[in-house]
Amino acid sequence: MPETTDVVIIGAGPAGLTLANLLQRNEISCVVLEARDRSYVEERQRAGVLDHYGGEIFAAAGLADAVIAGAPREKFLELRYAGEPHFFDGPAHAGGRAGVIVPQQLLVRRLLGTFVDGGGDLRFAAAGVALHDVTSKPRVTYAGGEIQAAYVAGCDGFHGVSRHSIPSTDYTFDHGIGWYTVLADAPPPRHALMGISEHGFAAQFGRGPTASRFYLEYRPGAEDPRDWPDDYAWQQLRLRLGDPALPGGTITDKEIVEMRSFVTEPMAYGNLFLAGDAAHIITPMGAKGMNLAVADADFLAKALIRALRGADEAALRSYSDTCLRRTWDYQEFSRWFTEMVHDAGARSDPFRRRLAKARFDRLFRNEAAAAYFADMMAGTASVE
Numbered sequence: 023m024p025e026t027t028d029v030v031i032i033g034a035g036p037a038g039l040t041l042a043n044l045l046q047r048n049e050i051s052c053v054v055l056e057a058r059d060r061s062y063v064e065e066r067q068r069a070g071v072l073d074h075y076g077g078e079i080f081a082a083a084g085l086a087d088a089v090i091a092g093a094p095r096e097k098f099l100e101l102r103y104a105g106e107p108h109f110f111d112g113p114a115h116a117g118g119r120a121g122v123i124v125p126q127q128l129l130v131r132r133l134l135g136t137f138v139d140g141g142g143d144l145r146f147a148a149a150g151v152a153l154h155d156v157t158s159k160p161r162v163t164y165a166g167g168e169i170q171a172a173y174v175a176g177c178d179g180f181h182g183v184s185r186h187s188i189p190s191t192d193y194t195f196d197h198g199i200g201w202y203t204v205l206a207d208a209p210p211p212r213h214a215l216m217g218i219s220e221h222g223f224a225a226q227f228g229r230g231p232t233a234s235r236f237y238l239e240y241r242p243g244a245e246d247p248r249d250w251p252d253d254y255a256w257q258q259l260r261l262r263l264g265d266p267a268l269p270g271g272t273i274t275d276k277e278i279v280e281m282r283s284f285v286t287e288p289m290a291y292g293n294l295f296l297a298g299d300a301a302h303i304i305t306p307m308g309a310k311g312m313n314l315a316v317a318d319a320d321f322l323a324k325a326l327i328r329a330l331r332g333a334d335e336a337a338l339r340s341y342s343d344t345c346l347r348r349t350w351d352y353q354e355f356s357r358w359f360t361e362m363v364h365d366a367g368a369r370s371d372p373f374r375r376r377l378a379k380a381r382f383d384r385l386f387r388n389e390a391a392a393a394y395f396a397d398m399m400a401g402t403a404s405v406e
């Protein structure tokens with residue numbers, strides 16, 4: 023006989039762990055199946071900021087103390103244009119709504135600890151996960167057994183198995199931009215920093231008190247930053263950030279990110295619901311990937327709780343449409359932001375360079391433009 027539970031959650035990233043905690047706090051039973059081991063999940067470094075909307079989700083669920091206590095709030099974003107600093111005060115243009123600076127691995131570690139310490143059932147190294155009968159009585163099999171559930175949440179990221187159980191249409195876009203990203207033992211900047219210049223885009227974000235993550239734009243196909251000596255990367259960072267005195271440091275991690283966007287529609291099929299990167303990939307511009315994962319999980323949790331308490335499935339049935347509205351809003355914002363900071367480079371044609379400059383200038387002289395930017399950075403509930 024298979025085991026039974028209310029919800030099987032596949033994947034223990036930000037989406038799966040947020041959902042698991044929200045269900046647990048509402049006494050809905052769930053089992054989380056995670057392909058990797060605990061240390062891999064807890065150490066994976068990616069995003070650095072939970073937007074204001076995400077912070078409110080944890081506060082409303084009574085989880086703020088457990089997951090974001092003591093984390094500093096975002097204030098200024100420094101946009102350095104050709105070496106000239108411009109400070110954008112997002113919270114001032116968004117009614118005081120500020121993001122929370124919390125590295126993804128810390129958020130994941132805290133969500134994981136809270137769920138497991140509260141008696142949650144999280145099974146690591148779950149190999150061979152497969153979904154069955156998702157339009158009737160869903161079952162999930164894996165190397166450790168078989169679980170029957172009322173609902174399945176596919177939170178297993180872009181490379182997971184869940185989205186392949188949905189007859190869907192995929193939308194993809196290649197931005198034609200690559201980022202070489204390095205994590206270094208280098209003091210964090212005072213504020214999140216983006217360098218816009220004719221030499222190409224660069225950025226520096228703090229990752230805790232002694233480390234920074236740096237980004238350098240490159241041309242996929244024409245250059246391979248994996249061949250760049252570290253000295254060259256530091257030289258390019260100093261040039262593009264307009265800071266000849268930028269201190270270097272030991273590089274502890276290197277990654278290539280090719281800027282691609284992806285959305286699968288619909289995000290639900292029968293009793294299977296996708297959340298986070300399983301349904302959409304967004305470029306890191308605007309820092310919305312982790313935040314979309316948390317927002318999907320929150321909306322899904324509310325809809326599942328409502329259905330499982332015997333109310334109705336109305337919210338579950340509108341889950342896909344609601345989450346897709348936010349997803350496309352954020353995709354559009356991310357593309358808008360990507361063009362503004364990348365098209366300024368000498369690699370762009372002169373017309374696009376001037377468009378990018380006009381977009382940038384408008385942020386600092388037009389309140390409506392500043393308010394739009396700040397609202398998207400803070401995250402929005404307006405789609406629900």
Ligand SMILES: Cc1cc2nc3c(=O)[nH]c(=O)nc-3n(C[C@H](O)[C@H](O)[C@H](O)COP(=O)(O)OP(=O)(O)OC[C@H]3O[C@@H](n4cnc5c(N)ncnc54)[C@H](O)[C@@H]3O)c2cc1C
Pocket residue numbers: 032033034035036037038055056057058063068069070071126148151177178179180181182183203277279297298299300306308309310311312313314315
């Ligand atoms: C270099 C980089 C920088 C980024 N920067 C930012 C940023 O600044 N801001 C931001 O908001 N976002 C950023 N992102 C995006 C963000 O990290 C993701 O959007 C976020 O991790 C999505 O969470 P998720 O839970 O949906 O998926 P994931 O974090 O991918 O978690 C999915 C989980 O499912 C597990 N899994 C996969 N397949 C299976 C299977 N078959 N069975 C069981 N488990 C499975 C995986 O092991 C994983 O633990 C960045 C991403 C990268 C790569």
